[in-house]
Structures are given as structure tokens and as C-alpha cells.
Amino acid sequence: MKKSSEILVGELETEFKTVAAMMKIYCKQHHGSSTLCQQCRELLVYAETKLDRCPYGESKPTCNKCPIHCYKPEEKQQMKAVMRYAGPRMLLPHPILSIRHLLHERREVPPKPIAGLSNRARRKAKSSDKQPSDK
């Protein structure tokens, strides 16, 4: 199972690690997989894509407080079930990630993001800096 993301940086990567850890707890109990079953792996990839494209970028609020509803209904239901189950069970195996997440949840939701803040936009901008001829 992938535990870290190859494309996300900073806060977004930490967010991804939190989601991955939660999904692992959930999948083990609900699907009996000690890594991640196919369905959960797909959901994790979906989550990674959404984090990459989140217009807030690294100033992203926690997903349950975010005013932007970027998940499709089905994925949203799945992720909600994961969070509800795994959230309270995160403290013992992952104290740092869960305390960080709890603190983050109490933060104000930042104002509407400006364009180009997403991890994806910044990643693309960075790679075009390095290779100006590569379009």
C-alpha cells in the first residue's frame, strides 16, 4: 500500500497520510485486508487526486469543514464512513497525525482561494520553470 504521495507536498501530503492511515484502519475491520483492498485503494487514489486539485492548496481546511464539495456523491459516502469509523480510532496508532487533524479542524476556514494555489497548479508551474522548452 502506498503510504505517502509522490505528487503532494507539505500540508497536503500530511493530509494524505492521515487519510491513508484512516483507510487502513477501516479496511482492516470492514474488508479484512491488512493492506488495502481494491475498492479502498481506488478511493485512496481518488482522494489523492482531489487533494492535488484542491483550490485551497496547502491552506486547505479539513474536508468536513470545506465549503467546496469536490467529491462525487458515492465517493463522499464511502469517505464519510471511513472517517466516522476510523477518526476516533486514530489516536492510539497515530497520535501525532490525529492531534494535528483535531487542531486543524478548529481553525477558521480560509477565505475563498485565489487561482493557482492548488498542488496541481503549483506542480505544473514548477515543472515548466525547470523545462521552459517543454510544453
Ligand SMILES: [Zn+2]
Ligand atoms: Zn477495503
